[in-house]
Amino acid sequence: MVPQGGILQARLVSPFPIRARASLVVGDSGPAVHPRLFLEAQDGMVWHYALVAGIPFDQPAGSARLFLTLQAEPETGPYPAWQTAPGQTIQLESSFKIRTQAFRVETIQLSGAMAAIKTVPDPRKDEQIRRYAAVLATVDPGAVWITGPLEGAFVRPVASERHTAWFGDHRTYRYPDGSRESNGHFGVDYGVPTGTPVVAPA
Numbered sequence: 249m250v251p252q253g254g255i256l257q258a259r260l261v262s263p264f265p266i267r268a269r270a271s272l273v274v275g276d277s278g279p280a281v282h283p284r285l286f287l288e289a290q291d292g293m294v295w296h297y298a299l300v301a302g303i304p305f306d307q308p309a310g311s312a313r314l315f316l317t318l319q320a321e322p323e324t325g326p327y328p329a330w331q332t333a334p335g336q337t338i339q340l341e342s343s344f345k346i347r348t349q350a351f352r353v354e355t356i357q358l359s360g361a362m363a364a365i366k367t368v369p370d371p372r373k374d375e376q377i378r379r380y381a382a383v384l385a386t387v388d389p390g391a392v393w394i395t396g397p398l399e400g401a402f403v404r405p406v407a408s409e410r411h412t413a414w415f416g417d418h419r420t421y422r423y424p425d426g427s428r429e430s431n432g433h434f435g436v437d438y439g440v441p442t443g444t445p446v447v448a449p450a
Contacts, residue, residue, distance in 0.1 A: 250312075251349035253305030253416040256283065258314070258342070260297040265290075266318045283314070305416035305432055309348045316340040351416040351432075363423050394450055402449050406438050413437035 250256045260266075265287075283301035290296070301314075318338045358366070365373075394401045417433040 249345045256301040258299040262295045314342045353418045355420045357422045406440050408440045410439045412439040
């Protein structure tokens with residue numbers, strides 16, 4: 249059972265190296281979440297993989313299904329356990345439950361200046377959003393990956409434990425004109441003085 253906003257973790261043991269296409273369908277129809285598969289270790293002719301998927305914090309509780317399409321890596325073998333040829337695919341399916349998770353709720357009263365940042369059109373803001381979206385959409389196949397044990401591999405981005413917001417916080421913004429807007433928080437915020445060094449977590 250995985251909580252809303254939690255992490256689904258699973259392990260696969262295979263007699264051959266694999267590639268995987270995975271999708272996670274919540275409820276009867278969706279939406280689909282795309283898990284990631286990582287090679288953890290190789291022990292003789294056995295490959296150990298970890299599968300990780302983030303469950304949206306606004307996903308209703310209930311049943312969910314995980315679908316995996318596994319494909320043997322080409323030009324590797326032999327595969328005596330399953331007699332699997334390179335490129336052959338295997339379909340797997342598993343079910344699990346998503347349970348309700350309590351999140352912090354807060355109401356934020358916006359000043360006129362803060363409301364303007366969110367509502368008034370600004371070409372500079374639009375350009376920043378475009379550049380930020382381009383960075384998030386970038387995939388770097390040559391990026392450095394952590395291939396060893398994850399324990400101790402990640403550090404806080406700042407040397408502070410003062411949190412100003414948590415992942416999944418439910419926020420309601422109140423505007424000066426009386427209107428409201430609600431959304432969820434997608435990160436973890438730290439409160440530190442201006443000029444504090446920020447480091448890469450990995």
